[in-house]
Amino acid sequence: MxxxxxxxxxxxxxxxxxxxxxxxxxxxxxxxxxxxxxxxxxxxxxxxxxxxxxxxxxxxxxxxxxxxxxxxxxxxxxxxxxxxxxxxxxxxxxxxxxxxxxxxxxxxxxxxxxxxxxxxxxxxxxxGFGVTATESIVVKLCAGRPAPLHVRVDMLPSMATAEGTAGEALVGSLLGSLQGRRISDGRLVPAPIGAEAMTLTLPDGTRATTAGMPLGELLAAHRASGAPSVVSASSAAPSSLPARTAVTALSTLMRWDWLRSVATRQLGRIHVKAKDAPRQHSWGHAVATWADGTTREGWLRLGEAxxxxxxxxxxxxxxxxxxxxxxxxxxxxxxxxxxxxxxxxxxxxxxx
CATH class of the missing domain: 3.40.50.720 (NAD(P)-binding Rossmann-like Domain)
Structure with a gap:
């Protein structure tokens, strides 16, 4: 070797x-x-x-x-x-x-x-950014404690977008993640994308809105905490009603493998303009709630995601x-x- x-x-x-x-x-x-x-x-x-x-x-x-x-x-x-x-x-x-x-x-x-x-x-x-950032906070929140009843994790990436094409790999991953999920009673169950929107005040005093999105953080946070109820959210999730409606319609269409394949090829060729990072830092966030009413919150501050x-x-x-x-x-x-x-x-x- x-x-x-x-x-x-x-x-x-x-x-x-x-x-x-x-x-x-x-x-x-x-x-x-x-x-x-x-x-x-x-x-x-x-x-x-x-x-x-x-x-x-x-x-x-x-x-x-x-x-x-x-x-x-x-x-x-x-x-x-x-x-x-x-x-x-x-x-x-x-x-x-x-x-x-x-x-x-x-x-x-x-x-x-x-x-x-x-x-x-x-x-x-x-x-990568989302799973690693939020999982690390959950591990620290739950260290030495019994499993909480509920955990919510939020990822708030900040990155500049370079000019170029979107690429089939990125588009394929996004189109494959349009079915909303959360963990309830210890199991993955359907949940609307963009649900449970929340406006967070970040440690630097700025504000950002996150909403439900079916991310790998769900499983990572569930395994790290043992919580029977877990929600993952992102600042990239659609939180307005029109955007959520559009994503729901698109997710229905993307259940057809052939259509998803065609869409992946076509959307992967779209030209993306350069765009500055939306904020100075990227953030991971988690809140855990226990049966006795105790709530603990934590953040991870990062640079560019x-x-x-x-x-x-x-x-x-x-x-x-x-x-x-x-x-x-x-x-x-x-x-x-x-x-x-x-x-x-x-x-x-x-x-x-």
Whole structure:
């Protein structure tokens, strides 16, 4: 087995950010992608070897042949890509990391717990901004206490948008996450997207509105807290009635696989204009309520959300290479503790 870190989807924004964060840690990655020209351009920024692979299926076979030590998957939709890559990592004992942030993808990863344990490698899913930021707060809120009755987590990313195309990977992930969900009585159940809107006053005095969105934070917060009732919300969720109505109609149409495939291709070509970050900081937020009426609240203050999303997989890969992992399937704070985020530039602000 080599001492390599592979980044699948290395020419995308997340892949390039992860490669840059690894370079800051004196680690170079093998950059994996479909386009040799774009891979060469990415390598000029961060260094590293190139591996051209035409598809996820082909990449899985290359993992079996070359046996990298750590594989970082940035290519969505993760419901389609993650099972193929995780299974290849099972066969080789390679550690696996992905940026999944929807309940179905996280649930599919957790179903592979037994095989990951048997293969004696670590599978870390949800290693991006939303899951990692909010899970770390829930872990701190619930430390040393019985399971709360209810947990709400909110993610408020702040990132600049670069000019370019939206991309099929991003659009595919978004279209696959249009079915609203929450956790009730310990189970995933349907819930309207954009419901339970709440205006939050952030620790810096600014205000922002978040609303229900079916994010991977649901499962991460549920597993971290044991709470039978969990809501995940985002500042990116539609909170107005017209927007919620439009999303509901679109989610009905996207149940047709062929239509979702066509929409993914077409929307992925849309030109996106450059846009400044909406606020100075990104924030994660969580509130937990217990049966005795006790409520605890916490925040995580970060810089630019995309940089954090690059730092988390890079930090995890560094730790895995130094033997800090354990066999099984985990989310980041479940494996490394809440303070994994402080190694990636985050700061917890906890209430009493």
């Amino acid at each position: 080599t001492d390599e870190i592979w980044i699948i989807g290395a020419t995308g924004r997340s892949g390039q950010t992860i490669a840059a964060q690894l370079a800051q840690r004196n680690r170079q990655a093998v950059l994996v992608g479909r386009d040799a020209g774009r891979l060469e351009a990415a390598a000029q920024q961060t260094g590293g070897q190139l591996l051209v692979s035409p598809s996820i299926v082909a990449t899985a076979e290359k993992i079996r042949q070359q046996r990298p030590r750590v594989v970082i998957n940035t290519v969505g939709p993760f419901t389609a890509t993650a099972p193929l890559i995780i299974d290849a990592c099972h066969d080789t004992g390679s550690h696996y990391i992905d940026l999944a942030n929807d309940p179905d993808s996280l649930a599919a990863a957790f179903e592979r717990q037994s095989r990951a344990a048997e293969s004696e490698h670590s599978v870390i899913t949800g290693a 995309q940089e954090f999303t690059g730092a988390v997989p890079a930090e995890i890969a560094q730790r895995l290479l130094t033997g800090s992992g354990r066999p099984g399937v985990f989310t980041p704070a479940a494996l490394f503790g809440a303070d994994i985020v402080t190694s990636c530039g985050g700061e917890h602000l906890m209430g009493s």
